[in-house]
Amino acid sequence: MTAILEMRGITKTFPGVNALENVNLRVESGEIHALVGENGAGKSTLMKVLSGVYPHGSYSGEIWFQGEERRFTGIADSEKAGIVIIHQELALVPLLSIAENIFLGNEQAKYGVIDWSAVTLRTRDLLRMVGLSESPATLITDIGVGKQQLVEIAKALSKEVKLLILDEPTASLNESDSDALLNLLLEFKKRGISSILISHKLNEISKVADSITVLRDGCTVETLDCRSEPVSEDRIIRGMVGRPLADRYPKRDPKIGEMLFEVKDWNVHHQIHADRLQIKNVSMNVRRGEIVGIAGLMGAGRTEFAMSVFGRSYGRRITGKAFLNGKEIDVSTIRRAVDSGLAYVTEDRKHYGLVLNDTIMHNISLANLGGISRGTVLDDMEELSVANTYRRRLNIRSSSVLQQVVNLSGGNQQKVVLSKWLFSKPEVLILDEPTRGIDVGAKYEIYTIINQLADEGKGVIMISSEMPELLGVCDRIYVMNEGCFVAELPAADASQEKIMRAIMRGREAPADEQAPREKIA
Template sequence: MPVILRMEHITKAFPGVLALDDVTMEVRKQEIHAICGENGAGKSTLMKVLSGVHPYGTYKGSISFNGSECKFSSIRDSERDGIVIIHQELALIPTLSVAENMFLGNEIRRGGAIDWYETRAEAIKYMNEVGLDESPDALIKDIGVGKQQLVEIAKALAKNVKLLILDEPTSALNEEESSHLLDLMRKQRERGVTMIMISHKLDEIAEVSDAVTIIRDGKTVGHMNVANGRIDEDEIIRHMVGRPLDDRYPEHQPDIGDVMFEVEDWWVRHPQATERWVCKGSTLNVRRGEIVGLAGLMGAGRTELARSIFGRSYGMWESGTLKLNGKEITAKSVPEAIADGIAYLPEDRKMLGLNLLDKIYQSIISAKPTKVTRSGVLNLDEARQVSEVYRKDMRIKASNVEVGVNTLSGGNQQKVVLAKWMFTDPEVLILDEPTRGIDVGAKFEIYTFIQALADSGKAVIVISSELPELLGITDRIYTVFEGEITGDIPTKEATQESLMRLMTHSSTRSEA
């Protein structure tokens, strides 16, 4: 196939940061081209240059698409040429319908007014094309993330897309949703759509992509073709991180003590559908220095259990007890949970973990500002000094702690959230999808931090949708199915198959 896109010598700088340094890449027509790199490598910045988010004149280098030079001043310019980008954080309005979102800014008009009949008809056509089985009148807030991703793709198809850019398209999807999305990408490739996919999931890259470009520290460091669904993952990782990564998970010899944290017979109802239980008599414990995993399919109740433990911040608590070091604690609110020594790193760092208007130091101290308050006044110098220690120790890529968290890559934002909870000096840390959307190099660093927390005598609970991750970093794993804990297995005795059996079957417990 002929080359449809050329980006040559692209250089883009922000104040104090050279984000892209002479990046060059080519994409052939009707291929799925993957871009790999560590968080902060410049992948998303490169795609924002291509799509006009960073307009012509704010970067050096040249772009040609379909044989014509591109000088986009906005996203509208790139979309007129058939280039559409779907960002990792979906740009949908929750209170509008599927159809309204699909044609927002691209309205179908008759005589100056929006033709709602034609809008719904066209929406249904593109929804059918992407396999979205919903009413066009359904509100975005009432459908899941996987279906929202399909709305974004349908929206792109309605714009007569020629080149579709997908930034971490499966990062928030479960296995079934991810498989459906990858099938859809193959189908669109067959229909003539060219795609660029930013992803950290090397197995998915091997499954659907035709070629891979690797970026490190803002520079192009590698390019390879995918042959028959196979790629050299070790070679990609070596290019991404600049060194061989012989083991995806750091070696660890745990020093496990007595039982430190206990959850006993924990019953919680769904916050809206109160007839439904999200936690059914859950009982678990974590020992001092132990890393315990929670494994379950999407919707099994892992996050609901974690959030209900953390100050009853989800659902309607009915009964059950929490014990820390043998003493019962109540933790009826988030401040009480923090005061009791419980910390919760949420799965959605953008919505629940960070205030994106904050600077790094403001984020780090936000969960427990009293630690740097003197005589009722926040000591900003002390807050900055303490945060600077975390920035250096956790290798957060930023020039200083005055930098806004919204400018950081996903991996560095996750480090800030982790630093925020470490700052509270917790006894128990619940980490919900701590490496979601993070590259293999940054994952290794996060794993090291988690192990260091356990080694310091903390009790650590890790929720993850990636079974290899749980098998790689935990000491013991609980399985969850439909709100019930169905298994408790030492990690050394567990396999993906044995975990999956327990994750897909109910116990014999009857509801109270």
């Protein structure tokens, strides 16, 4: 087959770090090529070299595209050649329309004036290609994340893309939206468009990839051909981590104690539209040493519920009561929630969990400055000692605790967020998508930490869009749909089918007549 892309001997260094060393990548015309590796393996760095984010001259090696050597000096150069990258963090402007976002920076103009008629017609054609029926005038803020991802792809198509690079495109999507996006890649393949897919969801890679290149520690390990014979997830993992991962979830012998935390009759109105009831009469509990999961489709209200409980950081006109050890607690502000024994690890670590341009040390101590103070004065040596303790305990891979968090891999950033909240000494830890966007090796480490917390007698509430993860980690699972808890299942008897059945039953009932939560054995 003919190669559309060859990257030969790519080496990229940062001060004190060899990010890529003699990496080779070959992508055939019209194929879906997966790029996998642990966090920090060099996947995103390699794609930034390819797309011109790291311009020619800042790395060594050669890039050949469509038979010509290319020396991109910026993203505009690579896009002009037909290489378009879609990052995990979507680059859309929420308060602009779909049409305005698609042609932002690529305006369709005549004599210096935007031709809105041409823009609208072209946008409709592009949306049809990606399977969207929305009006071009619809604001980005009014559509879900799954559709926003498709708008990003439509934006790429508007630039006559020949090679589409997708960095964790399904990390924020539910199962149905993920399937729709993967099917779209298969459709593009039929049209001769090549794709590079970066993903930690190995089942998705096995489903669509023609070839898989594995990176480890900045080096090319191997390229697997999926067309000659199927490649198992275990085979991919062995290449990524250098060893077999016998069990995806660490073993645990639960020791569940007395009732620790309860939420009763919890109601939350929408943050902006205060007349809209978003969380509807939710009650739940977690015992000491118990890991309780919350399952549901995107938009079910899981994050809104968690944030509203954690210091009313989401929502308006909130009613209901929270109890710890049988006594009502005040969770009316984040500070009071933390002082009462709650901690919340957000699903969006980069925006809400971390100060990216600050050090690991300062991030870890941020939620509990009193723990590193003598009176009203911060003790720098105590802060350093605490940070090093958590760095060792959670195996945060870094040059030191003085390294900026922005330079860490996603898995290590997540460990810093966990360290911050563990240092606040919580009784109940709420984890919202704790393994989103991190590799299987780092996931295993996070699961081990969660198990250790439960073994210490803490209560853990875990929200995840990955049902196998909930089934593999949790002791009990609540199922949420449209702001209500519609089922409660012991994890030992739960299955993906039972969870989906409970969601579908909840969707069939009118919003004001939903049946009370059923317990499924």
